[in-house]
Amino acid sequence: MNSAPTTSPSVPVSGHPRSSTDRRGILFIISAPSGTGKTTLCKQLTVNLPGLWHSISYTTRKPRPGEEHGSDYYFVDEKSFQEMTAKNEFVEWAHVYGNLYGTPWKSLTEKIDQGIDVLLEIDVQGALQVKKRFEDAVSIFILPPSMTVLRSRLHTRASDTPDEIQRRLHKVKEEVWSYREYAYIVRNEDLSRSLRDLESIFWSERLKTKRLNMTWLENNFILDDDQKTGDHKDLP
Numbered sequence: 001m002n003s004a005p006t007t008s009p010s011v012p013v014s015g016h017p018r019s020s021t022d023r024r025g026i027l028f029i030i031s032a033p034s035g036t037g038k039t040t041l042c043k044q045l046t047v048n049l050p051g052l053w054h055s056i057s058y059t060t061r062k063p064r065p066g067e068e069h070g071s072d073y074y075f076v077d078e079k080s081f082q083e084m085t086a087k088n089e090f091v092e093w094a095h096v097y098g099n100l101y102g103t104p105w106k107s108l109t110e111k112i113d114q115g116i117d118v119l120l121e122i123d124v125q126g127a128l129q130v131k132k133r134f135e136d137a138v139s140i141f142i143l144p145p146s147m148t149v150l151r152s153r154l155h156t157r158a159s160d161t162p163d164e165i166q167r168r169l170h171k172v173k174e175e176v177w178s179y180r181e182y183a184y185i186v187r188n189e190d191l192s193r194s195l196r197d198l199e200s201i202f203w204s205e206r207l208k209t210k211r212l213n214m215t216w217l218e219n220n221f222i223l224d225d226d227q228k229t230g231d232h233k234d235l236p
């Protein structure tokens with residue numbers, strides 16, 4: 001499978017006027033150095049925002065305490081992961097901090113076709129691959145307040161070994177230099193402020209003129225009754 005178009009009719013998202021959401025789902029990409037707080041923010045975003053679905057990646061990394069298969073990730077061995085890459089089942093995949101991670105096509109395209117917005121929490125390499133395939137994707141880079149705070153968050157999370165934490169910290173400079181590839185930057189100092197900033201981005205993107213369903217617009221304001229077509233003539 002290759003790329004998918006990003007605008008055409010779909011089901012409405014509850015809590016939002018149908019006139020502007022009667023469209024395909026939007027693809028949001030969030031990246032950040034490990035320990036910045038992206039998982040914390042993404043989990044809360046899917047609670048706060050109606051019509052947003054957090055994609056679940058496949059990984060060969062071992063689960064951390066409390067992580068669940070099918071909820072945080074699909075945890076698979078390297079052989080299964082390679083079989084999936086051979087069958088072209090990933091939108092993108094990458095080696096990150098010594099493990100393999102990949103975004104599955106199937107659930108992503110299903111949600112987008114249903115008009116549900118999709119949130120991808122992926123690394124910089126994955127973000128670049130997705131942007132090539134989905135030109136309309138909205139990319140957001142999250143920065144920690146400082147290296148000192150980042151180091152302290154990784155230690156406080158206490159989910160990785162000291163070696164693993166070092167490996168992640170070594171990548172920060174390279175990751176941060178990719179900030180230019182992203183449309184938005186959010187600095188995660190205060191959690192509620194970062195959430196508010198992210199929510200503003202999501203709502204603004206949903207309201208962009210280019211995402212308006214043209215059939216609905218034409219049927220309601222432009223065409224005479226006998227010219228109206230499609231499933232949308234009665235909307236909203």
Ligand code: ADP
Pocket residue numbers: 032033034035036037038039040041153154156157188189190191194
């Ligand atoms: P990431 O997914 O980017 O690796 P996490 O979401 O796991 O990061 O967050 C790393 C640690 O930092 C966690 O212990 C989390 O509770 C904490 N954290 C996240 N955001 C903030 C914040 N704004 N202020 C303080 N601690 C935070």
Ligand code: 5GP
Pocket residue numbers: 031032033034057058061092093094096097101102103121122123124125126127
């Ligand atoms: P963690 O092991 O801390 O859960 O994630 C490590 C890194 O892998 C993070 O930067 C995370 O965003 C990234 N990641 C998670 N899932 C995917 C994915 O499907 N594809 C890519 N390219 N990166 C991913």
